[in-house]
Amino acid sequence: xxxxxxxxxxxxxxxxxxxxxxxxxxxxxxxxxxxxxxxxxxxxxxxxxxxxxxxxxxxxxxxxxxxxxxxxxxxxxxxxxxxxxxxxxxxxxxxxxxxxxxxxxxxxxxxxxxxxxxxxxxxxxxxxxxxxxxxxxxxxxxxxxxxxxxxxxxxxxxxxxxxxxxxxxxxxxxxxxxxxxxxxxxxxxxxxxxxxxxxxxxxxxxxxxxxxxxxxxxxxxxxxxxxxxxxxxxxxxxxxxxxxxxxxxxxxxxxxxxxxxxxxxxxxxxxxxxxxxxxxxxxxxxxxxxxxxxxxxxxxxxxxxxxxxxxxxxxxxxxxxxxxxxxxxxxxxxxxxxxxxxxxxxxxxxxxxxxxxxxxxxxxxxxxxxxxxxxxxxxxxxxxxxxxxxxxxxxxxxxxxxxxxxxxxxxxxxxxxxxxxxxxxxxxxxxxxxxxxxxxxxxxx
Numbered sequence: 553x554x555x556x557x558x559x560x561x562x563x564x565x566x567x568x569x570x571x572x573x574x575x576x577x578x579x580x581x582x583x584x585x586x587x588x589x590x591x592x593x594x595x596x597x598x599x600x601x602x603x604x605x606x607x608x609x610x611x612x613x614x615x616x617x618x619x620x621x622x623x624x625x626x627x628x629x630x631x632x633x634x635x636x637x638x639x640x641x642x643x644x645x646x647x648x649x650x651x652x653x654x655x656x657x658x659x660x661x662x663x664x665x666x667x668x669x670x671x672x673x674x675x676x677x678x679x680x681x682x683x684x685x686x687x688x689x690x691x692x693x694x695x696x697x698x699x700x701x702x703x704x705x706x707x708x709x710x711x712x713x714x715x716x717x718x719x720x721x722x723x724x725x726x727x728x729x730x731x732x733x734x735x736x737x738x739x740x741x742x743x744x745x746x747x748x749x750x751x752x753x754x755x756x757x758x759x760x761x762x763x764x765x766x767x768x769x770x771x772x773x774x775x776x777x778x779x780x781x782x783x784x785x786x787x788x789x790x791x792x793x794x795x796x797x798x799x800x801x802x803x804x805x806x807x808x809x810x811x812x813x814x815x816x817x818x819x820x821x822x823x824x825x826x827x828x829x830x831x832x833x834x835x836x837x838x839x840x841x842x843x844x845x846x847x848x849x850x851x852x853x854x855x856x857x858x859x860x861x862x863x864x865x866x867x868x869x870x871x872x873x874x875x876x877x878x879x880x881x882x883x884x885x886x887x888x889x890x891x892x893x894x895x896x897x898x899x900x901x902x903x904x905x906x907x908x909x910x911x912x913x914x915x916x917x918x919x920x921x922x923x924x925x926x927x928x929x930x931x932x933x934x935x936x937x938x939x940x941x942x943x944x945x946x947x948x949x950x951x952x953x954x955x956x957x958x959x960x961x962x963x964x965x966x967x968x969x970x971x972x973x974x975x976x977x978x979x980x981x982x983x984x985x986x987x988x989x990x991x992x993x994x995x996x997x
Contacts (some may be wrong), residue, residue, distance in 0.1 A: 566834045566867040576772075576773050576776065577740060577746075577747070577772045577773055577775060578768070578772040578773055580744050580746075581739065581740045581743045581744050582629065583626055583630065583773065584629075584630065584633050585630060585633075585634065586602070586603060586606065586630060586634075587802035588739070589623055589626060589627070589630070590623075590728070590732045590735045590736050590739065590768070590977055591622060591726065591727055591728045591729070591732040591768075592622070592623055592627075592726065594726065595725075595756075596627070601721075601723070602627070602723070606630075606631065606634050606635070609635065609788055610635075611631050611635055611637075611644050611672070611699050611700070612699065612721060612989065613698075613699050613700040613719055613720045613721070614700075614701055614702075614720050614721040614722070614723055615701075615702040615703070615704060615708050615712065615717070615720045615721070615722050615723070616628075616701070616702070616703045616704070616723050616725050617704050617705075617706075617707065617708055617722060617723070617724050617725065618705070618724060618725025618726065618727070619705060619725075619727050619766065619767070619813075620705060620767050620769070620770075620773070620813065621728070621764075621766070621767030621768040621769040621770055622725045622726070622727060622728055622766075622767075623768070623769060624676075624703035624725060625674065625676065625703060627675040627701075628641075628672065628701040628703070629674070631672055631699075631701065632672045635672075635697070637670070637671055637672050638659065638662040638672070639671070639672050639674065640655050640659060640671055640672070640673045640674070640676070640677070640698075641673075641674045641675075641676070642655060642673070642675050643675075643676045643677060644675055644676060644677040644678050644679070644680035644681045644685070645676075645677055645680055647675075647685075648685065649684060649685055649688050652685060652688045652689060653688060654722070655673060656673075656688075656689075656697060656698060658671075659671035659673065659692065659697050659698050660697055662980050665857045670696050670697055670698050670699045671698055672695075672699050672701055673689075673692075673698040673699070673700055673701070673840040674701045674702075674703070675689075675700070675701070675702045675703070676703050677705070678702035678703060678704050678708075678711075678712065679701065679704040679705070679706040679708065679711035679712065679844075680844060683713055683865040686712065686713045686716050687713065687715070687716075689716060690715055690716060690719070693716070693719050693720075694719065699941075700716075700719075700720060700891065702720065706847070706850075707982060708722055710850075727766045728766055728767075728768055730761065732768075733761055733764060733766070733768065733771055734757065734770060736768050736772060737754065737760075737771065737772075737775060740772055740775060744953065746776075746778065746779075747775075747776075749765060749784060750779055750786070750787050751785060751786040751787065752779065752786075752787045752789065753787070753788045753789065754789050755788050755789060755790050756789065756790045756791045756794075758791055758815075759790075759791035759792075759794035759795055759798075760774065760775070760778070760789060760791075760794050763794060763798050765813065765814065774794070774797075774798055775800060777797050778793060778794055778797040778798070780797075781793070781796070781797035782797070797844065806869070807909075814837055815837045815841070816834075816836055816838065816843075816851060818830075818834045819831060819834035819835060819837075819838060819848075819851070820851055820854075820855050820859075822834055823852075823855050823859065823894065823897045823898045824855065824859045824902065826898055826899065826902065827898060828894070828895045828898035829898055831894050831895070831897075831898045832891060832894055832895065835848065835890060835891060835894050836944070839883075839887050839890070845878045845882065845883060845886050845887075845890060846875070846878060846879060848878075848890055849871075849874055849875040849878045849879075849890065849893075850875065850894050851911060852871045852874060852875070852890070852894065852897060853868070853871040853872055853875055855871070855897055856868040856870070856871035856872075856897055857906060857907070858904060858906075858907045859897070859902055859903075859904060859907075860897060860900045860901070860902055860903065861900040861903045861904065861905055861906040861907065862903055862905055862906055862974065862975070862979060862983060863900065863902055863975055863977045863978075863979050863980055864900045864901055864978050865905035865979075866981060867896065867897055867900050870893060870896055870915075871893055871897065874889050874890070874892070874893035877889045878890060901977040901978065901979070902975075902977070903974075903975035903977055903979075903980055904973050904975075905972060905973055905974055905980065906972070908971075908973070909971040909972040909973070910971075912971040913920060913971045916966065916969060916971070920963075920965065920966060923962055923963035923965055923966065924964075925963065926961070926962075926963065926964070927940075927942060927943070927944060927945070928942050928943065928944060928945040928946040928960075929943075929944055929961060930957065932945065945959075947959050956990055957990070958990075968994060968995065968996075970996055974997070976988070984997050
């Protein structure tokens with residue numbers, strides 16, 4: 553973490569610079585060393601993997617997976633700066649196989665000219681590359697022509713080819729916390745010449761933080777908008793000022809498409825809220841904005857389980873089938889499939905019982921640790937294990953009436969723990985009745 557003061561709210565007043573840069577604030581104050589990076593200490597802190605690699609003067613191909621505005625591009629550029637390696641950047645939104653090959657050829661030339669090892673090739677939104685585009689990178693990565701650094705907001709296990717993924721280390725970047733976002737603002741006030749020419753006081757934080765959505769880039773660009781909007785030497789930032797300034801001017805800075813996360817959020821929340829019209833409206837916004845149809849289809853699968861779940865198990869089947877269909881058909885026709893699945897989910901009964909159940913169970917596991925599995929449930933593949941009573945007393949459910957035999961499945965310490973609470977809808981009311989009939993009052997159904 554850098555040495556700037558974190559607790560003051562006032563930027564020093566100095567003479568204004570003669571010419572303000574045309575670059576956005578987030579670009580002007582982009583860190584050039586790991587010590588200046590806010591957040592991500594789990595991978596760049598003292599003794600952590602990336603810090604150790606850079607300290608050793610080495611770097612390896614990797615993929616940064618995390619939400620927008622948390623430092624993926626910044627870290628890639630720092631690698632190039634610290635290691636003194638050539639830096640090439642491609643966006644998966646606009647680059648094709650031809651662009652990849654041309655960039656690799658340029659990297660070959662820099663290596664031939666003795667630039668200090670392989671060049672760094674940074675690919676933003678690498679999850680948008682198709683198989684052919686990803687395959688075009690393999691040879692250059694294997695031969696050490698490039699050190700690949702990919703950035704993605706999507707799970708690389710699903711979106712990056714296994715062959716390419718196996719050659720890269722995956723680092724998960726965490727969302728910026730409230731303290732991190734405030735640190736970014738203070739850091740910008742101390743480092744940027746334009747902001748230093750103002751006397752800036754942060755009186756209220758709520759609206760500014762809310763506008764950022766946890767995105768550091770959006771936060772800094774919003775800060776610049778607000779300062780410009782006030783057009784005075786002394787700027788006191790309040791929630792009211794933020795609202796007035798951002799409503800008028802923030803859209804012009806949203807060139808990176810961060811707004812699509814807000815639209816995607818509204819899309820899922822409309823489905824959850826059983827409003828098919830709003831859901832289809834936001835679906836149309838995503839489609840018209842050029843969103844990857846697989847991105848939409850994946851979120852429909854998640855919603856089918858998280859928001860509908862056991863209230864209508866067929867929702868997950870339809871959503872998964874919809875994903876396959878979207879993958880096979882593509883735009884423009886797949887918009888019809890997305891619309892059908894969206895409407896089906898929005899009009900289905902809702903239950904988050906499955907979502908809540910696994911959350912409760914995971915929390916309980918963290919709290920109670922590795923409890924012993926009852927002996928009757930343990931596998932007994934050897935004679936010794938049988939002699940130790942592994943599997944003894946287990947009742948094979950199908951040997952009993954109604955395929956049920958009451959017995960203890962939970963570790964003794966948490967015998968009556970309940971995670972799944974059936975919802976009050978038609979399907980789960982029946983589930984509740986059945987569980988109560990089977991287990992009597994054991995789980996409180």
